[in-house]
Amino acid sequence: MTVNEDSFTNWKHREEIAESMIPIIGKLHRERDVTVLLHSRSLVNKSVVSILKAHRFARQIAGKELSVTETLPFLQALTTLDLGPSQIDIGMLAATYKADDRGLSVEAFTAEAVAGATGANKIERREGRDVVLYGFGRIGRLVARLLIEKSGSGNGLRLRAIVVRGGGDQDIIKRASLLRRDSIHGQFQGTITVDEANSTIVANGNEIKVIYADDPTKVDYTAYGIKNAILIDNTGKWRDREGLSKHLRPGIDKVVLTAPGKGDVPNIVHGVNHDTIKPDEQILSCASCTTNAIVPPLKAMEDEFGVLRGHVETVHSFTNDQNLLDNYHKSERRGRSAPLNMVITETGAASAVAKALPDLKAKITGSSIRVPVPDVSIAILNLQLARETDRQEVLEYLREVSLTSPLRRQIDFISAPDAVSSDFIGSRHASIVDAGALKVDGDNAILYLWYDNEFGYSCQVVRVVQYVSGVEYPTYPAPAV
Known part of the structure; x- marks a missing residue:
């Protein structure tokens, strides 16, 4: 066998392994609300090639490529555990296992590393939290994509409505098209249909009401069945507490601004100061x-x-x-x-x-x-x-x-x-x-x-929203402090 043939055989073998990982990752996500990561990159809803590329990219970080043959045993070990909602990084599991000299089996090491998400320690699956987007521009549409992507488990955040200024003919059709296709970020991953009669966009089964309003004080969200929602203001029109308070209408519990806040509005950078958010804080900013x-x-x-x-x-x-x-x-x-x-x-x-x-x-x-x-x-x-x-x-x-x-x-x-x-x-x-x-x-x-x-910032916005809504689940293995 030539070197080229040997390399190709190896590639096909790794493809087969990556293919076997997909249903395990999907089942963990749908049934247990577990998001499988590889060095902080989600593997949920990823293709065979995307999974292999994520393993390949590890060399840019750790200096050495990570093989699916190394991570598959940890993924299989997760299926035997009584897991609760969590994020589990199989790349970190593989790396920390290599550094461990106790001679534990993969199954025993995995059980120990994710013990905080199993059995009596596990978090119960929480009821979904309604989210409303006020504005549907560059950031609004990317946040919508992320919210729809993360709704696969049926829990967590639920995008219920978007609020926009009244448009002309086929307004909702045009807005759905902008969600479906993006010149920079490519095609929406899934299907989108429009119900013009009910002013609704259906994206991957998520029914999203399109509400037309020029004034936030004129909207009663409870009329659309929305309750205790987090509203994300993507317009930047209001940036101080007085202006953003206009959004605190029936059905809206908190307001998150996707621009730097002014005055006493807290500017939150997830990962740095998100844990300083007071439980009763209703208005905050995700900075720039x-x-x-x-x-x-x-x-x-x-x-x-x-x-x-x-x-x-x-x-x-x-x-x-x-x-x-x-x-x-x-x-x-x-x-x-x-x-x-x-x-x-x-x-x-x-x-x-x-x-x-x-x-x-x-x-x-x-x-x-x-x-x-x-x-x-x-x-x-x-x-x-x-x-x-x-x-x-x-x-x-x-x-x-x-x-x-x-x-x-x-x-x-x-x-x-x-x-x-x-x-x-x-x-x-x-x-x-x-x-x-x-x-x-x-x-x-x-x-x-x-x-x-655009996209990296939108991910930070969603992380803040997850945190304040109580659906940001812990990550295992726990990061070093």
């Missing part, structure tokens, strides 16, 4: 996409090295608030053509750091340049550290943070030497550390952080 990109790695660097001061420069994709061609705009420079120019503009991300990291005493400044790409941005975080270090120490530390720390869902790590912005479209992390671009000189470190300012 850039704030979500820089705050987790900033916290990680502060925890290990200390940060005396810093500056963030964001090279940001253009957005809908800019003009396609030169025209009047209330902001300076944003009136100039977005697809044809680099545009210097302001960013509030640096000032928002103080809300998310109040214990950080370092002064952080920031600025931004909008560039002619439709999605994915990069934040260049220039830090003066409290102690000297070297490039290798910082690299190893950030790689470990991305693998085992409580920030592993926020911080990703890539060492590919030819990585470019389009490679990160669809990333579910708040930011991705580019190992090749990192610069360290004594007490100065410059981090290059990629982030999908």
Whole structure:
């Protein structure tokens, strides 16, 4: 047998194993509300090739490819346990098992590692929580996709309605089409039908009422059977407590803003300060996409090295608030053509750091340049550290943070030497550390952080909503503190 034939045989064997994993992953998700992860990447509803690619990508993080032959035994072991709702990372199970020298079987090790999700310790499946989207633009439609994707178990969050301004003929048809097809993020994974007579979009069996309203104070959500709901405001029209309080109508319990909040509205970055949300807080903000990109790695660097001061420069994709061609705009420079120019503009991300990291005493400044790409941005975080270090120490530390720390869902790590912005479209992390671009000189470190300012941010929004709704389930093995 030739080398090529041997490689192909090996590939077909791994395909067969990945194929056998799909029904196990699906059954765990549907019947027990268990989400199977691989290094923080969900394997639910993934194809054979996607599962193999996720295992292959592990080499970018851990330096070595992970094989399905290594993870399948842990997946099979999960099926023998009395599991409750949880997220279980089989990549982490495989990695920690290798490092364990007690000689335990895979079954015994797995049972011990996920003990918090089994038997008397397991969380009971909770009743679903209604969610309403106010606005249906770029972030609104991506959040809708994520909510629909996560509704497969029948529990958790349920997207019940979207609220938009009254449109013209075939308004609901056009909005459904924008949900179905996206020029950047591709096709919706599933089926979408429209019931015009009842003003309803049905996506993967989820009935979503389309409510037309120009004024939030005019909507009674209980009239649509919606109760105790979390409303996600994607418009950014109201950003202070007074304005956002207009949403607190019959049927709405909490309001989450997908833009930086003003005044005393808490700015929440999931993974960093979401546990500071008070149970009775009804209004909160998920800050900005850039704030979500820089705050987790900033916290990680502060925890290990200390940060005396810093500056963030964001090279940001253009957005809908800019003009396609030169025209009047209330902001300076944003009136100039977005697809044809680099545009210097302001960013509030640096000032928002103080809300998310109040214990950080370092002064952080920031600025931004909008560039002619439709999605994915990069934040260049220039830090003066409290102690000297070297490039290798910082690299190893950030790689470990991305693998085992409580920030592993926020911080990703890539060492590919030819990585470019389009490679990160669809990333579910708040930011991705580019190992090749990192610069360290004594007490100065410059981090290059990629982030999908649309999809990665939307994932952070959904995580916050899951947390405040009480359906954010624990992850096993537990991350290192």
